[in-house]
Amino acid sequence: MISIGRPTRTVSRSSNRNGLLAPAVKRLLQASVSAAVLAACNTTPPIEVPTAIRAPVGQYLATVANAKGVQIYECRNDKGQDAWVFVAPEATLFNTHGTQIGSHGLEPKGAGPFWQATDGSRVVGAVKGRAEAPEGGTIPWLLLSTTAEGPQGTFSTTKSVQRVNTVGGLPPTGGCASATYGQHLRVPYTATYRFFVERRQSAELRY
Numbered sequence: 001m002i003s004i005g006r007p008t009r010t011v012s013r014s015s016n017r018n019g020l021l022a023p024a025v026k027r028l029l030q031a032s033v034s035a036a037v038l039a040a041c042n043t044t045p046p047i048e049v050p051t052a053i054r055a056p057v058g059q060y061l062a063t064v065a066n067a068k069g070v071q072i073y074e075c076r077n078d079k080g081q082d083a084w085v086f087v088a089p090e091a092t093l094f095n096t097h098g099t100q101i102g103s104h105g106l107e108p109k110g111a112g113p114f115w116q117a118t119d120g121s122r123v124v125g126a127v128k129g130r131a132e133a134p135e136g137g138t139i140p141w142l143l144l145s146t147t148a149e150g151p152q153g154t155f156s157t158t159k160s161v162q163r164v165n166t167v168g169g170l171p172p173t174g175g176c177a178s179a180t181y182g183q184h185l186r187v188p189y190t191a192t193y194r195f196f197v198e199r200r201q202s203a204e205l206r207y
Contacts, residue, residue: 048193050131051144055160057198063154063195065093067104070186071139071169075176079090082178084171084185089098089113093193099152104193113144115161115193121153125161139169139189158195165192 025205042131055061057099069091073084088106093115097100102117125144142163148156169189174184 009198022055025079048134049162049164050141052131052164053129053141053164055143055162055194058207059159059196059198061194062078062158062197065101065195066096067091067093067108067191068194069189069191071189073171073185073187074077075180075183075185077178077181080177082181084176086171087184090186091189091191093117096137099135113159114149115146115155115195116150117154119153120151121148123148123155123158123161128160133166135167137170138166139191141166155195157197157199159198160196162196163191167191169179 066086069089071089072087074087076085078085090106091104092100093102093104100118100119102115104113104115106112107114112124113128114124115123124144125146127142128145129143130140131142143162144161144163145206146161148158150156156157167190169187171185171187176185
């Protein structure tokens with residue numbers, strides 16, 4: 001009698017491994033592409049800073065804050081003309097992730113603009129340089145030297161502040177009427193403030 005056995009099925013381990021690896025490789029590639037896209041979206045284009053507002057030699061970028069707020073103007077007689085005269089900025093500062101990190105305003109009695117971090121550290125600025133915004137129709141870009149006030153913290157070692165990437169903030173071009181003397185106008189604006197320090201070891205971006 002001839003015995004007929006069942007056909008033997010040969011399974012290739014290599015095929016199994018390839019079958020398992022293919023989805024894994026696909027997932028890895030998808031993750032790599034997603035990471036690249038996210039990195040591209042989070043990359044801030046380089047800023048071409050005019051010579052007039054470049055930070056002094058020996059100072060390094062330490063903190064970047066995005067500001068959203070208003071530029072405040074008052075209707076006054078200015079040099080014989082009725083005009084909207086700048087009074088103060090009023091803005092909230094955010095880091096690059098959208099978290100509030102401080103505020104921006106004017107010192108009492110017009111002693112200068114200030115930037116105050118949520119940790120209480122604070123600097124007051126004086127304008128040292130000015131450049132027209134590349135886009136036009138918006139408040140200018142500035143360089144300010146700063147003096148620290150308050151406790152040690154995020155802003156306390158700042159020596160200079162740049163205002164760049166400005167949008168809005170200008171008053172109406174038609175001026176105002178004497179009947180509205182003393183009235184305030186709040187004009188929305190956004191800007192990027194760049195904080196510079198002297199010591200290189202402190203120059204790692206905080207935000």
